[in-house]
Every structure is written in C-alpha cells, then in structure tokens.
Amino acid sequence: MKWLRVTQVENIPVRQGRVVRFGSLELAIFNLGGAFRAVESRCPHKQGPLADGIVAGDDIICPLHNWRISLDSGFVKQPKEHAETCVKSFPCRVEQGVVMVAIPEDVLREAAA
Amino acid sequence: MAKPERLAVIGNGMAGVACVEQVLRHQRKFQITIFGDETHVNYNRILLSSVLAGERNVDEITINDWDWYRSNGIELRAGVRVVGIDSQAKALTGDDGSVTEFDKLIIATGSSPFVPPIDGVDKDGVFTFRNLDDTRGLLERSRPGAKAVVIGGGLLGLEAARGLQVQGCDVSVVHLADWLMERQLDAAGGRYLAHKMENLGVRVLCGANTARLRGNGRVEGVELRDGRVLDADLVVVAAGIRPNAAIGKTAGLEVRRGIVVDDFLRTSHPDIFAVGECVEHRGQLFGLVAPLIEQGKVLAATLAGAETAAFEASVPAAKLKIMGVDVFSAGDVRDDQEGVECVRYEDPALGIYKKLVLRDNRLQGVVLVGDAADSRRYADWLKTGEDLSAQRRSLLFPEPLGDGGLDVAQMPNAETVCGCNGVSKGDIIEAIHAKGVNTLAQLKECTRAATGCGSCTGLCESLLKAVAPEFEEESKKVLCGCVPFSQEQLREIIRTQRLKSVQEVLDVYGNGFGCQTCKPALSYLVDVIWCGDHAEDRSARFINDRVHANIQNDGTFSVVPRMRGGVTSPAELRKIADVAEKYQVRMVKVTGSQRLDLLGVKKEDLPKIWAELGMPSGQAYTKGVRMVKTCVGTDFCRFGTQNSIDTGIELERRLENLYTPHKFKMAVVGCPRNCAEATVKDVGLIGQEGSWQVVVGGAAGKGVRKADLLITVETTPQALEAAELFFQYYRENANYLERSYDFVERLGMEKVRKETVYAPEGKQQALLERLRKSKERSYDAWLERDRPSDPTQFVQIQPLEQPMPQEATA
Numbered sequence: 040m041k042w043l044r045v046t047q048v049e050n051i052p053v054r055q056g057r058v059v060r061f062g063s064l065e066l067a068i069f070n071l072g073g074a075f076r077a078v079e080s081r082c083p084h085k086q087g088p089l090a091d092g093i094v095a096g097d098d099i100i101c102p103l104h105n106w107r108i109s110l111d112s113g114f115v116k117q118p119k120e121h122a123e124t125c126v127k128s129f130p131c132r133v134e135q136g137v138v139m140v141a142i143p144e145d146v147l148r149e150a151a152a
Numbered sequence: 153m154a155k156p157e158r159l160a161v162i163g164n165g166m167a168g169v170a171c172v173e174q175v176l177r178h179q180r181k182f183q184i185t186i187f188g189d190e191t192h193v194n195y196n197r198i199l200l201s202s203v204l205a206g207e208r209n210v211d212e213i214t215i216n217d218w219d220w221y222r223s224n225g226i227e228l229r230a231g232v233r234v235v236g237i238d239s240q241a242k243a244l245t246g247d248d249g250s251v252t253e254f255d256k257l258i259i260a261t262g263s264s265p266f267v268p269p270i271d272g273v274d275k276d277g278v279f280t281f282r283n284l285d286d287t288r289g290l291l292e293r294s295r296p297g298a299k300a301v302v303i304g305g306g307l308l309g310l311e312a313a314r315g316l317q318v319q320g321c322d323v324s325v326v327h328l329a330d331w332l333m334e335r336q337l338d339a340a341g342g343r344y345l346a347h348k349m350e351n352l353g354v355r356v357l358c359g360a361n362t363a364r365l366r367g368n369g370r371v372e373g374v375e376l377r378d379g380r381v382l383d384a385d386l387v388v389v390a391a392g393i394r395p396n397a398a399i400g401k402t403a404g405l406e407v408r409r410g411i412v413v414d415d416f417l418r419t420s421h422p423d424i425f426a427v428g429e430c431v432e433h434r435g436q437l438f439g440l441v442a443p444l445i446e447q448g449k450v451l452a453a454t455l456a457g458a459e460t461a462a463f464e465a466s467v468p469a470a471k472l473k474i475m476g477v478d479v480f481s482a483g484d485v486r487d488d489q490e491g492v493e494c495v496r497y498e499d500p501a502l503g504i505y506k507k508l509v510l511r512d513n514r515l516q517g518v519v520l521v522g523d524a525a526d527s528r529r530y531a532d533w534l535k536t537g538e539d540l541s542a543q544r545r546s547l548l549f550p551e552p553l554g555d556g557g558l559d560v561a562q563m564p565n566a567e568t569v570c571g572c573n574g575v576s577k578g579d580i581i582e583a584i585h586a587k588g589v590n591t592l593a594q595l596k597e598c599t600r601a602a603t604g605c606g607s608c609t610g611l612c613e614s615l616l617k618a619v620a621p622e623f624e625e626e627s628k629k630v631l632c633g634c635v636p637f638s639q640e641q642l643r644e645i646i647r648t649q650r651l652k653s654v655q656e657v658l659d660v661y662g663n664g665f666g667c668q669t670c671k672p673a674l675s676y677l678v679d680v681i682w683c684g685d686h687a688e689d690r691s692a693r694f695i696n697d698r699v700h701a702n703i704q705n706d707g708t709f710s711v712v713p714r715m716r717g718g719v720t721s722p723a724e725l726r727k728i729a730d731v732a733e734k735y736q737v738r739m740v741k742v743t744g745s746q747r748l749d750l751l752g753v754k755k756e757d758l759p760k761i762w763a764e765l766g767m768p769s770g771q772a773y774t775k776g777v778r779m780v781k782t783c784v785g786t787d788f789c790r791f792g793t794q795n796s797i798d799t800g801i802e803l804e805r806r807l808e809n810l811y812t813p814h815k816f817k818m819a820v821v822g823c824p825r826n827c828a829e830a831t832v833k834d835v836g837l838i839g840q841e842g843s844w845q846v847v848v849g850g851a852a853g854k855g856v857r858k859a860d861l862l863i864t865v866e867t868t869p870q871a872l873e874a875a876e877l878f879f880q881y882y883r884e885n886a887n888y889l890e891r892s893y894d895f896v897e898r899l900g901m902e903k904v905r906k907e908t909v910y911a912p913e914g915k916q917q918a919l920l921e922r923l924r925k926s927k928e929r930s931y932d933a934w935l936e937r938d939r940p941s942d943p944t945q946f947v948q949i950q951p952l953e954q955p956m957p958q959e960a961t962a
C-alpha cells in the first residue's frame with residue numbers, strides 16, 4: 040500500500056467529485072464534507088464518469104443512467120440485481136490540508152504498465 | 153307583529169360572532185347590535201400568526217365581511233368600546249358617549265395580553281401579540297437583520313418568534329420556565345422542541361428571568377436577572393392572557409377570574425350571558441377556540457329557548473402552528489402522580505418524542521413533538537376515555553388503517569372537524585351533497601374547512617373519500633423519500649420558512665442527504681422562489697448544470713450556442729467552423745431547434761471553446777429556456793403578416809438564461825401557415841392580419857398536443873407580455889419536470905387564463921415583477937469560463953505526487 044498526495048482539500052468542493060489519474064488508473068475522489076472517498080472513476084454499467092454524479096449521503100449516483108454506488112464499499116446499491124457488482128475503492132485521509140489516497144502496489148504496477 | 157327583541161353583543165371577536173352565526177340559525181329572531189373596539193370586521197385571530205409569518209395577508213383572514221353584517225341585518229358598531237353596563241336599565245354606554253338599550257346581552261370581550269410589571273415595558277418598540285394592530289405594528293417594525301426578543305416561550309410566543317424570524321429578524325426567545333411550553337409539555341418534550349426551534353435558527357433561552365428592558369425611550373435591549381443582556385430593536389411580550397372580565401363588574405355580575413357562567417352560559421343576571429375567553433366555567437378559563445365555538449352553540453340555543461345539552465368543556469388540546477415543528481399536547485401530561493403510567497418513544501436523530509400518560513388503562517394526556525400525525529387518534533381516546541388494555545402493544549405504533557372511512561362514519565354530524573373555522577362534519581357533508589364538492593380545494597373554498605392551522609386536512613380528506621361521489625385525491629405525491637413532502641408543500645415551506653439553499657431544506661425537512669431526484673428539484677425551487685436570490689449549491693445540480701454542457705454517452709460534452717430566433721451570420725458561422733476544427737469536435741450538427749451543435753467536447757476544453765465562440769449559452773443542456781424558433785415573416789415572406797424574426801429574437805432575449813420546471817421551447821411565426829411549428833411549442837406566437845394569437849402547452853416530442861389559445865391580442869408588446877405572464881406562472885406553479893403540456897392539462901386553460909392574462913392588474917404586475925427580478929439576477933452561464941463557481945469547475949486535477957517509476961515497477 041502506498042499513500043500518495045493528491046491535491047489540496049479545497050480543490051474538491053463539498054459533496055462533489057473530481058477525477059485524478061495515476062498512470063492509466065483513473066480515480067474519482069469525493070469530498071463528503073471533510074471526509075474523502077476514492078473509487079475507480081468508471082461506472083460498472085457503461086463506464087459513466089462517476090466523478091460527475093450527484094452525491095447522495097455516502098453514495099454516488101452515476102450521471103448516465105442513475106446507478107447508485109456506495110462510496111464506502113464500492114458496491115452497487117441500485118439496481119438491486121447488480122448488488123454483487125462493485126468498483127474498487129481506496130482509503131483516503133487528509134494531511135496538512137492535502138488529500139491522500141492509499142493505492143495497493145499491484146494496482147500501481149498495473150497502472151504504470 | 154311584535155318588534156323583535158334587541159340583542160346586544162360586546163366583542164366582535166371569534167366567540168361572540170360565532171355565537172351570533174348560530175343565533176341566526178334559530179327560529180327566534182333578534183335585532184342584533186355588535187360592539188367591537190377593533191375597527192376591523194370579524195377576523196380569524198388564530199391566523200394572525202400566519203399573517204406575521206407572511207403566509208397570508210390581512211384580507212385573507214376575514215371571517216365575515218361587511219356584506220355579511222348588512223345582509224343579516226346586524227348593526228356593527230366598529231371602533232366603539234363599551235365602558236359600562238347598567239343592568240337595571242338594561243343599557244350600555246359606549247366610549248363615544250352613546251347609550252344603547254338591550255333586551256338580552258352577550259358579553260364576549262375575550263382576553264388581553266398579560267404584561268408583567270417589568271421595568272421598561274412601556275418603551276417604544278415593545279409589543280404584545282393579540283390583534284391586527286399588534287400584527288401590523290410588528291410587521292412594520294421587523295426588518296431583515298433587526299434583533300427581536302420574545303418574552304415567553306408558550307404557543308403564542310413561539311409563533312411570534314417564528315413569524316419575526318421569517319420577516320428576517322434575528323430572534324431570541326426568553327422563557328422563564330425551565331422548558332418551552334411548560335404547561336403543555338414535559339421537560340423532555342420541551343427540550344426536543346427547543347432543539348427544533350434552534351434548528352430553524354431561533355435562539356432559545358430557558359430559565360431566563362427578565363430583569364428590565366433597556367433603552368432611552370425606545371427599547372434597545374433586554375437585561376436578564378443573571379446579568380446577560382440581549383440587544384433588541386423590538387420586544388414582544390407573550391407572557392399569557394387575562395380575561396376581560398372587568399366590564400362584568402360594572403353590571404354587578406359575579407366575577408372571579410372571569411365572568412362566572414353556568415352550564416348554559418348564563419351569568420348571575422337573567423338577561424345577560426357571556427361567552428369566550430372572558431368567562432369562567434366551573435372554575436375553568438379558556439384560551440383556545442374549539443371550546444368557545446361549543447359555548448356559542450349552547451348559548452345560541454339558550455337564547456332561542458331551544459332544548460339543548462349543557463356546555464361541557466372538552467379536554468384541552470394545543471397544537472403549535474409552525475411549519476416543520478409538529479407539536480401536539482392534550483389532556484393532563486404530568487407523569488409524576490400516583491397511579492399514572494407513562495409510555496414513551498424518542499428518536500433524537502429524527503427529533504421525535506412521544507409520550508402517553510395513562511391511568512387505569514385510559515389515556516389521560518399526550519405529548520407529541522416532531523411527529524403529530526397521530527394526534528387525532530389520541531384526541532379521540534382522550535374524549536371517549538376508552539379502555540386501551542387491548543391496544544397496549546400498538547399505542548405508539550398504530551396498525552395501518554384498514555378503511556379510512558370507518559372512523560369518520562362514527563363521528564356525530566355535529567362534531568367540529570375544523571376548529572379554526574368552526575366547520576362541523578354536518579357542514580362538510582352538506583357541502584358535498586348540496587354543492588357538488590369533490591376535491592379538498594373545492595371544500596376549502598366552499599366551507600373554509602382546513603384553511604386554518606391545517607391540522608384537520610386528513611380528516612377532511614377521509615370525509616370526502618367516504619362521502620363524495622367523485623372524490624379525486626389531490627396529487628399528494630411526495631417529491632421523494634429524502635424529503636417526504638409534495639412539491640406544493642415544499643414551495644410553501646421554502647417560501648415561508650425562508651430556506652435559501654438545498655442543503656437547508658434537506659437538513660430541516662429531509663434526511664440531510666438528498667439524491668438525484670430531489671436535489672435538482674430543490675435547486676429549481678429555491679431558485680424560482682427567491683427569484684435567483686438563493687444560495688446556489690452546485691453539488692445539488694446535475695452535471696449538465698455544473699459545467700453548462702450536455703453530457704454524452706462517453707463522458708464528453710456538447711456545445712450548443714444561442715442563436716436567437718435561429719438567425720446567424722457569416723462571421724458567427726466562421727467562428728463556429730474555426731472552433732470545430734481547432735478542437736476537433738466529433739461532429740457539427742444542425743439541431744431540431746434551429747441551431748448548431750458541436751458534439752464530443754472534453755470538459756477541460758469547454759471554457760476555451762465558449763471564449764473563442766464569443767456566443768452565449770443556448771441552455772440546450774438544462775431545464776431552462778431553450779430557444780425561440782422563427783420563420784422569415786414579413787421581412788422576406790410573401791405571406792408574412794407579422795415580423796416574426798424580430799419578435800422571436802426579442803422574446804428569446806427577454807426570457808433567456810432563466811430556469812424552468814422542465815425545458816421550455818418557443819416559436820414565433822408570421823402567419824397561420826406556421827412554418828416554425830408554433831402550435832406544438834410550450835409558447836407559440838402566431839401572427840395574423842392585425843393581431844397575434846398566443847398559444848401555450850403544445851408538444852411534438854414524446855406525444856403530440858396542439859397548443860391551446862391563451863389570448864388574441866392586437867400588438868406585439870401585448871403578445872410578448874402575454875407570453876411572459878404564462879412563462880412566469882408556469883415557473884411558479886408547475887412541478888419540477890412537468891412540461892407545459894401536462895401543466896395546462898392539469899390546471900385547465902380556464903384557470904390558466906384567469907390567473908395570467910385575465911388576472912387582476914395587480915396580480916399580473918406581481919408576476920411580471922418577479923420575472924423581472926429573476927431576470928436581473930440571471931446571467932449567461934458560459935461567463936463562468938472567467939468566473940468559475942469553484943477553482944476546479946472545468947480543470948483536470950493533476951495529482952501532487954505520482955508513484956515513483958521504480959516503486960511502481962518494483
């Protein structure tokens with residue numbers, strides 16, 4: 040696991056998401072009011088840009104067809120038939136006003152490849 | 153024929169006039185004179201709270217207008233105060249010097265605010281809250297930012313506090329007891345209530361004893377015993393009421409705290425009666441309307457010499473009339489006595505507190521805070537004194553009602569349904585049968601039921617459902633599970649509770665989170681209600697409205713610049729072509745709305761493209777004003793009768809940049825050949841020789857609907873104004889995501905016309921004024937290219953740190 044410095048907290052407005060790229064890895068980072076969440080940026084349905092969705096509590100609603108995905112677990116909450124599906128989620132923390140995200144080594148290797 | 157007996161009434165208030173209304177129903181006729189020291193006709197005092205809270209204006213609370221007095225042969229001596237009663241001579245003396253003889257007399261003088269002897273209460277800026285003049289004074293004195301202190305945290309004080317806050321004041325409530333509404337609530341209930349008030353932004357200080365009021369002539373502050381000082385530009389004293397019983401003494405009547413009456417409202421003098429808050433019945437005083445209406449009925453029967461049941465005071469029940477702060481209390485709620493049991497439920501997160509006090513398995517008192525939906529059920533149990541042993545498991549969690557009609561069927565016809573307006577079950581049934589009432593709205597108009605505090609709405613609906621042949625349930629569809637209110641209620645809530653941001657609405661009235669359904673809808677509602685003067689929250693908007701472009705299936709965006717009236721120029725086309733090449737847009741397309749679309753643009757490129765185009769946003773991505781299509785009209789066409797191009801461009805200029813419940817499309821054509829399809833647009837202007845037809849509610853999308861004629865007018869300015877009136881009316885009254893074609897069907901064109909082009913001048917001006925206000929605050933969204941709503945609105949964020957290549961490959 041490697042903690043990476045992403046961006047100043049103020050660059051991600053409250054209850055919104057922004058995309059950041061590490062190599063080929065695209066993350067959607069959300070500000071839930073001081074607490075941050077990071078998930079893979081593409082919706083499991085048809086690759087909708089999750090960072091552009093509407094935040095609903097701890098969930099994100101995909102802007103293309105309204106799939107609802109938990110930002111805590113990465114699992115799809117709606118439609119219920121797809122509750123087994125998920126996106127990868129990554130731990131976040133804030134240090135000295137900077138959002139940090141932890142990415143496993145193997146994911147990093149894959150992204151750099 | 154003998155002359156009718158003379159009946160004099162002192163007090164033109166709620167109880168006195170309600171009694172007179174009953175007297176008029178009996179056979180025995182009187183020649184009636186009513187004295188009222190207020191100059192206004194009889195009005196609904198209860199609703200003064202909603203006047204102060206801006207929910208109603210003064211004329212909307214009149215109960216009986218001058219016509220009613222005239223047509224019933226009643227002489228109203230408005231502005232005359234009775235100063236003495238000569239019970240021997242049976243004559244009244246007015247403060248105008250007049251002397252009036254009577255055969256029978258009703259005293260209905262109500263009560264007066266109790267003002268404790270606090271040092272400084274005579275200062276300018278100190279008010280009570282009892283009548284219209286007080287309310288007018290408060291409205292005049294309150295202004296945004298003013299500091300207001302309300303002394304007294306009972307029903308009246310809290311309603312006054314909320315009203316002042318809605319007027320923009322910064323309000324504190326100073327309450328002597330340890331918790332709010334201490335006579336109706338217990339300590340826990342009071343704390344829940346205080347929390348709700350604080351959530352709304354009203355400061356609450358309990359256990360606070362006012363020492364004196366500061367200020368030099370004019371009040372400037374409230375000093376508490378503990379030394380704290382609150383700044384105050386105005387002070388409301390709401391510390392209780394005292395019966396106006398002194399007048400009874402001038403007649404030598406028996407007076408204790410109130411004028412003493414027996415079970416038939418007779419005083420100690422055979423020809424003098426009393427009703428309302430001025431009376432004392434079996435040692436009890438009154439402060440709520442419901443029992444007073446009962447008194448009026450008994451007294452009317454007594455006067456008519458009719459057989460009647462004795463007056464029996466019902467169990468007192470109080471309901472706070474602050475939207476979003478449900479409080480209900482009835483019966484004896486003390487739980488520290490021998491032999492009582494207490495059933496409680498509380499949920500601090502939701503702010504719900506419920507307590508039932510039982511004795512011998514019978515309900516003795518109830519407190520509901522945060523959720524008073526079941527108040528009727530408990531009120532019934534109190535009244536019937538029913539044994540609840542069998543229901544012990546479901547006291548606080550009622551089984552879902554099987555048949556809503558059942559319990560209303562058992563209700564006696566004479567029972568009051570709407571306490572605020574004294575409407576009985578029988579009145580409602582009569583309205584349904586005799587006047588063909590089928591909807592709640594019609595019932596309100598016809599009987600005034602459910603127009604007061606609104607707590608009887610559910611019951612009225614059950615009655616309609618059970619009795620009305622063609623009952624139509626009003627679309628009570630809630631917006632969504634996150635904020636369980638209908639859009640109509642939400643509009644009311646946002647306006648009266650002065651909520652200016654989506655998050656505030658969600659925090660106070662919803663689950664605090666919201667979702668993709670309610671957030672955009674609430675964004676629209678706060679915008680339209682505050683005419684653009686709201687706190688914009690982009691996180692509540694769909695992505696299209698965050699970046700002002702339409703998201704496509706691959707996450708890129710489309711750019712449709714505004715081309716007013718579908719008119720462009722070689723220079724504009726050249727710029728569009730340049731931009732399309734430079735940014736390698738995937739396609740340039742002529743849209744179905746007479747303009748051009750650049751498809752497949754990256755988010756980061758949007759601001760640059762807008763700048764290089766130098767054209768305003770066409771709003772093709774939002775629920776807002778799309779376009780005005782035009783035909784070539786008189787400028788070119790051999791059949792043209794009106795200048796459709798200039799008119800269309802002007803219409804688009806007037807309305808562009810505004811948001812609407814759903815997208816809004818218009819067209820202007822020069823003659824009825826209708827080349828730009830005006831008859832299937834939300835608004836269409838159809839030129840003909842010497843006039844314009846203004847049509848609305850047309851569609852040619854999912855369905856096809858020919859637009860309805862709104863009005864035919866002679867001049868172009870008149871046509872534009874008619875379009876504006878409809879546009880703003882639609883903005884204010886349609887549900888979010890309701891296209892104009894559904895809106896006009898739902899309301900009916902007759903109503904639409906009556907409320908727009910045929911509305912009274914004042915109403916039209918008000919609509920146009922709000923449109924103008926919104927328009928002034930609106931702007932071309934693409935200017936955010938230079939003034940982004942947040943620094944990274946269009947920016948691709950570059951991470952501060954990339955994994956080291958060796959780490960990544962290690």
Ligand code: SRM
Nearest residue numbers: 702704710712741742743744745747772852853854855891
């Ligand atoms: C671009 C355009 C098609 C074109 O290439 O011509 C278009 C494209 C879309 N239309 Fe349309 N409509 C376009 C003209 C029309 C017209 C013709 C007109 O405006 O005269 C209609 C019929 C008139 C009407 O609005 O009723 C039309 C009726 C619809 C409807 C059905 C609306 C209805 O209530 O019946 C939808 C769906 C909706 O809004 O719910 C829709 C929705 C859409 C959306 C926004 C779907 C979406 O939510 O993503 C499409 C965006 C595609 C994209 O990726 O950008 N579009 N659409 C036209 C843009 C016009 C413009 O310049 O702004």
Ligand SMILES: Cc1cc2nc3c(=O)[nH]c(=O)nc-3n(C[C@H](O)[C@H](O)[C@H](O)COP(=O)(O)OP(=O)(O)OC[C@H]3O[C@@H](n4cnc5c(N)ncnc54)[C@H](O)[C@@H]3O)c2cc1C
Nearest residue numbers: 163165166167188189197233234261262428429439440441
């Ligand atoms: C802001 C507010 C909100 C309220 N909300 C509720 C509520 O939600 N529910 C509820 O049940 N109750 C409510 N009440 C209480 C309710 O209004 C009263 O119980 C009711 O008005 C009492 O009726 P009444 O006829 O006895 O007195 P009033 O309505 O006060 O009428 C008495 C009239 O007599 C006049 N008068 C007095 N003396 C003389 C005289 N000597 N000569 C001539 N005229 C005289 C007075 O000026 C007054 O107009 C509220 C009261 C207020 C002020």
Ligand code: SF4
Nearest residue numbers: 791792822823825827
């Ligand atoms: S048909 Fe009428 S409106 Fe259309 S272009 Fe011709 S004259 Fe103009």
Ligand code: FES
Nearest residue numbers: 082085087101104
């Ligand atoms: S791509 Fe996300 S819901 Fe379809």
